[in-house]
Amino acid sequence: MFKPIKKKWLPNTLDYYKWLGDSGEGDTYDTKKILDYVAFQNSIKRVATNDGYIKVSEGVLIIDAKNSKMDNNTVTSDMFNANDKVIFKDRTYRVEDVEALDCCNNEDIHHWEVTLKWYTIY
Numbered sequence: 001m002f003k004p005i006k007k008k009w010l011p012n013t014l015d016y017y018k019w020l021g022d023s024g025e026g027d028t029y030d031t032k033k034i035l036d037y038v039a040f041q042n043s044i045k046r047v048a049t050n051d052g053y054i055k056v057s058e059g060v061l062i063i064d065a066k067n068s069k070m071d072n073n074t075v076t077s078d079m080f081n082a083n084d085k086v087i088f089k090d091r092t093y094r095v096e097d098v099e100a101l102d103c104c105n106n107e108d109i110h111h112w113e114v115t116l117k118w119y120t121i122y
Contacts (some may be wrong), residue, residue: 002103002110004066010037012088014061016070019083019095029085036069038062040088059093059116061086065109080114093118 013036017029039062047054068075077100084095093116103110 005039005062005064005111007037007067010039010062010064010067012038012040014038014040015087016079017085017087018079019081019085027083027085033070035063035075035086036072037064037067057091057093057118059086059088059118061112061114061116063112063114065111068111075112077109077112080112086114086116091118 013034016033016035017031018033020028020030022028040059041062042057042059044055044057047056063075063080065075070079080095080098082095082097086093086095095114096117097115099113099115100109101111101113102108
C-alpha cells in the first residue's frame with residue numbers, strides 16, 4: 001500500500017465551487033469550499049486560430065485521499081466533477097476531467113488528478 005502524499009508536497013489552498021447546472025442564464029455553482037493541502041501544476045500555451053489567438057492555461061490539481069481537506073473535512077470521490085469551478089491565485093478554472101487513482105489495484109483511492117482549463121481570447 002502506498003503512503004499518502006506528504007503535506008509538504010501539497011502546498012496549495014484554493015477555492016472550489018461545485019457546478020449545479022445551467023440555469024438557462026448561465027452556469028450556477030454551490031457556495032465556496034476551501035480546498036487545502038493540494039498540489040497545483042500549471043502550463044500556459046498560446047494557440048493561433050482564424051480569429052486571433054487563444055491563451056490556454058491547463059492545470060492539474062493533485063488531491064490526496066488522506067491529507068487533502070475540503071472545509072476541514074476528508075475529501076471523497078463525489079466532491080469532484082466535470083464543470084466544477086476552481087479559483088487559484090485570482091484565476092478561474094473549469095474542471096475538465098477527474099481521475100481517481102487507486103492504490104495497488106484495490107478499491108482504496110490514493111489520490112485524484114483533476115484536469116483544469118482556463119481560456120483567454122485576444
